[in-house]
Amino acid sequence: MSARVARVVLDSPLPQLDRLFDYRVPDEFVADCAPGVRVRVPLRTGNRIADGFVIELVDEASFPGDLSPIEAVVSPVSVLAPEVWALARAVADRSAGVASDVLRLAVPPRQVRVERAFLARDTGVEPPLPRAPTISGYGSGLDTVIASGGRAAVAPIPHPVALPDDAGWVPGWSRTMAEAAAVTVAGGRTAILAVPDFRDVAAVERAVLQFVGADRVVRFDAKQTNGQRAKALLIARTRAVVVVGSRSALYAPAASLGLIAMWDDGDPSFAEQRAPYAHGRDVALVRTAQTGASLLLFAHARSTDAERLVEMGWMIDLRPDRPRAPAVIPTATQTAAEGYAARARIPSTAWQAARAASADGPVLVQVASPGFATGVVCSTCGHRASCARCGGPLRTRTRSAIPQCRFCGALAVGFQCPECGGTRLTVVGNGAERTADELGRAFPGTRIIVADGERPVEVVPDRPSIVVATRGAEPFVDGGYGCVLLLDGDRMLAREGLRVQEDVLRIWSNAVALARPGAQTFLVGVAGPLATAMATWRLDTPARDELTDRRALLFPPAVRVATLTGTDAAVTAAIEALGDAAVGPVLGPVPADGDAGAVRAIVRFPYAHGPEVAATLKAEVIRRSSTRRVVNGGARRRAAPTLRVRLDDIEPFL
The missing domain is CATH 3.40.50.300 (P-loop containing nucleotide triphosphate hydrolases)
Structure with a gap:
């Protein structure tokens, strides 16, 4: 009878080690060595010991030489399920990555106490299966x-x-x-x-x-x-x-x-x-x-x-069988009778609705930015003020606080404007704190709640209050808000990036869905197709139009993209290795941000060519990572990687 052989995936980020290695299972480990268990195995290079997982046990090795034995079975508990390994392998191959990087996301570090409790558990009683409920709102x-x-x-x-x-x-x-x-x-x-x-x-x-x-x-x-x-x-x-x-x-x-x-x-x-x-x-x-x-x-x-x-x-x-669209009112499309009031930060119609709703329950006011103000300028000439130490933007958290740099945290003490020599500062824009401060004076006696990243609030009680929340930080209310005001929409849309409209529409609609049925939502300062989509609650229309535009431009997700970063020679060689798999012109190479001497290129390719592109680029990474060079008169060492690959990366488009 031939010796048992374990096929092991190593816990290593090196792409050249991203495959299964055969090891002999010594007699003392036969009982505990099973698929999914943690093991320690030797690496002949440098006489090192590596961690890994047993993927499968076979009777014959694919390697023709003598096999190294497993050094140790770390635990007899199988923690890597076969379906998770299959998923990790497929995800890594799709992304031109390494399976062990995916396994770190899927399998937590070993916990001895948990494993001992698991081995000692009573497996004789299986909890009953629940009764299948009726899924309400969608028929069958x-x-x-x-x-x-x-x-x-x-x-x-x-x-x-x-x-x-x-x-x-x-x-x-x-x-x-x-x-x-x-x-x-x-x-x-x-x-x-x-x-x-x-x-x-x-x-x-x-x-x-x-x-x-x-x-x-x-x-x-x-x-x-x-x-x-x-x-x-x-x-x-x-x-x-x-x-x-x-x-x-x-x-x-x-x-x-x-x-x-x-x-x-x-x-x-x-x-x-x-x-x-x-x-x-x-x-x-x-x-x-x-x-x-x-x-x-x-x-x-x-x-x-x-x-x-x-x-x-x-x-x-x-979609739901009987959809009840929320009552979303874009204030920019209201009649011109309001004049300048329609262009106010909170138009009169929204103000009146919020005042009436706040008498019975909470009102949600969504704003774009935390803090007191969005910027600081010179009081004399209006020049945008910046940090004297690092040049970063200044912010202020409260009305009386000294402006502080957003990047390095330095206080703007002794400010002097480089344009006019002025020494006084004025805050501009409205953050969550400033909005709450103004609403507190406008709604005397009403509780004002601020919810943002620094002060997370998960739930607020269903009683009169004004909740000022930054995007994505809106608390939940049992039964829903009585009124919702979506402010600073023009500022949210002013960002540059491929997914700005998607993100803003998602942020708005999620806030609207926190309102009770029939409650009014006011979308302030936004007109056009997005406002129409919100008012009619046909939120798939902007996605459809956006996808049509991206198909014409060959932008994701109409196509997949691969971002190549490294030396000019490595990036150029990788692009040449792809041959005809790419569609449209290669974007770049251009100098890579924050990486001296490196360049970056973006390759676009159809989904059907995904496996071919991923395999080709991974082969290029392995080839570049495996080369050795002579250093200092004969000492040989492995060169630093000269090529990095990231698939489906939309950061360059943001």
Whole structure:
């Protein structure tokens, strides 16, 4: 009988080591060595020991020589599920990355106490499956998609809804996702619900617990400790559960995956900041293709990426049976009778509606920026003031605070204008603090609440108040706000970038959906197609128009892109290696920001050429990383990488 052979993936970011290595399994490790366990193995280069995971056990090695033995089995607990390895491999290949980088996102560091508790657990009792609820508001549409393994871009119910048994209120999208997850788990399959941030996690978990028992709900998010993540991972491997979390939840193990649902896939929080930078939506697409699970993308304002999938017929457009569009009023389209009042920061009609609504409950005022003011200028000549130390912009947090640099934090003490010599400063623009200060004087006796990144507020009570919140930081109110004011829309749209309109429309619509049914929302200072889309609540129209423009310009997501950064020779060679795979002219090379001597180029290519482009660019990275050079009269050492590749990177377009 031939010796057992373990095929191991190494925990290494080096692209030349991104493959499976064969190792001999010594007799003392045969009992514990199984697919998914952590092991330590020798590397002949430099006599090093590396960590890794066993992927599979075979009887014959692919390597013709003598095999090195496994150094140690770190733990007999299998933590890398086969389906997670398949996902990591596919995501890495799609992104021209390294599988071990994906595994670091999927598998938390070892937790000895958690593993011991898992090994000692009583596995004789399986918690009962929940009863399948009726998914309210969509007829049989969502049930059909889930049962058939279909895919849908879902328009959520655009207002808060009540949970059964007087369990409180949640956003409309979260109840629908919870019901869909409960239907999936009732059929003995796992559901993964991925949302952008911790507040969304809390909302959807609260809804899920009303339909599924707590012993079938696990959580994956950035607020968890490694121990909590490790425990959740082991539980998810053993039974059908609802996995609730942020983008890391998309890598949760599930032997029988039935559903992946994402809320607000256009939110930048789904963009992974670590190599290989795979977007959460792309991970979900890869995983549903591998498993046949259903995919639901919930969003009030559809992303252009989701719109592309709908237009090509890969997803269906699913809307509530009896949609009740919110009452959104663009003040710029009101009659000219108001004159200058219509162009005020808060027009009179919006002011009157907010005053009336604030007598009965909370009113939401969304602003663009935190702090007291958005800028500081010289009082004499109006020249924009900047930091004397680093040249950065100045800001002020309160009315009486000394202006401070946004970059280095230096106080603007002893300011002298370089243009006119003036020494006095004046704040301009309105941040959340200044808006709250002005509203506090206009609404005497009314509670004013400020919610932003530095002062997060998750929930406010349903009683008279004015809530001033920056975009994305709006608190939730049981039953919904009585009125919503969307200010600074022109400033939000003034940013440059490929996704500005998408982001702004998403931010506005998410705020509108926090209002109670029938409550008025005033969109201030914005006209044109976006205002029309908000007023008619046809939020897919801007995405459709934007996608048409991007097809003409060959911009993502109409095409995929690869950003190449490195030496001029390395970037040029990589472009030449792609041959005819690219479409349109290569953008660049141009000098790379913050990288002296490096250049950057952007290559665009069709989705159909994705595997070919990714494989070619990864081969170029390996070739450049594996070369050696002679240094100091004969000493040989590996050269620093001269080529970096990032696929589907939209940062150059922002």
